[in-house]
Amino acid sequence: MCVNFTPPTAQQIRQYFGYEVGDDLWKPECWQDYTAPIITRDGLRLATYGFVPKRHLPPGVRLTTMNARAETIGEKPTYKVAWRKCQLCLVPMQAFFEPCYETGKAVRTRIGLADGHPFAVAGMWREWQEPEGAVSYAFTQITINADVHPLMKRMHKPGDEKRSLVIVEADQYQAWLACHDTEVARSFLNHYPAELMTAADALLPRKPSSPDHQQLI
Numbered sequence: 001m002c003v004n005f006t007p008p009t010a011q012q013i014r015q016y017f018g019y020e021v022g023d024d025l026w027k028p029e030c031w032q033d034y035t036a037p038i039i040t041r042d043g044l045r046l047a048t049y050g051f052v053p054k055r056h057l058p059p060g061v062r063l064t065t066m067n068a069r070a071e072t073i074g075e076k077p078t079y080k081v082a083w084r085k086c087q088l089c090l091v092p093m094q095a096f097f098e099p100c101y102e103t104g105k106a107v108r109t110r111i112g113l114a115d116g117h118p119f120a121v122a123g124m125w126r127e128w129q130e131p132e133g134a135v136s137y138a139f140t141q142i143t144i145n146a147d148v149h150p151l152m153k154r155m156h157k158p159g160d161e162k163r164s165l166v167i168v169e170a171d172q173y174q175a176w177l178a179c180h181d182t183e184v185a186r187s188f189l190n191h192y193p194a195e196l197m198t199a200a201d202a203l204l205p206r207k208p209s210s211p212d213h214q215q216l217i
Contacts (some may be wrong), residue, residue: 001067001156002141002165004029004205005096006110007036008118016118017092019044029205032066038139039090040125041177047089047125047137051078056128067163068124068140070189074182079140082126086179089139090120096165097202098155109155110202113167114195122166122176122188141165142189150194167192 007030008016010023021037021044030036033054035046051065065078073079095112113119125139146152146164153162166189168176179185 001143001163002096002098003064003066004031005036005091006030006094008092008094012094012118013037013044013092017044017120032064036139037092038123038125038137039092039120039173039177040088045125045137047139049139051082051124051126051138051140053128053136053138065140067143069163070142070144070166070186073124073142079124082124083182086182086185087125088177088179088185089123089125090168090173090177091123091139091141092118092120094118096121097205098152099157100155100199101157102154106157108202108204109199111151111155111197111199114198119167119170120173122168144189144191146191149191151197151199152191152194154199164191166190167197 006028007026010021010025013019013021017039025046026036027034030049032050034049036049038045038047049066051068052063057063068079073083095110098109098111099106100109122142123139124142125137128136128138130136143163144166146162149162149164152164156162168188172188176188
């Protein structure tokens, strides 16, 4: 389960994804309830990381919705309506972070592409009506089982099910976004070749500060 990633810079969004966007609209690292750029079939937006932002949870309820399991995405009340509507998105990033326990303790590990380029993972988005009448957006990342993936099976605690984000091939971006059939969408939920990925120890993060909720118009 991915709970932290590094979004591209605004310059990388312009260079690799072809969208004009201003600088300093999101933080260098993204955590739950932070905003980050996503790409939908309607273009680039800023959205809250987590399908149900904390500000929309009932008092006393705790729910983590940063990741949606592909196996149950069409059944879970949180996700099924958006999935059936194929509200799909791409989540651009430079890298994501997972814990590797091969040394016997959790080692924060940075996972990206071997060529160092930004990439995008499969996600799903939804709208939220804010109390003041504005519309905001939120997203989740779709995960698949990674028990047999040469790289991703190394992550997480021994005995835990191994999970992975779905890296979408660059030439498949538009096809993914254009899906209107969930069975077609499922055909994209495959592993990225391990030989085209890289993993390295990463510095421990600073304690996340209070998230901002800035939204891209």
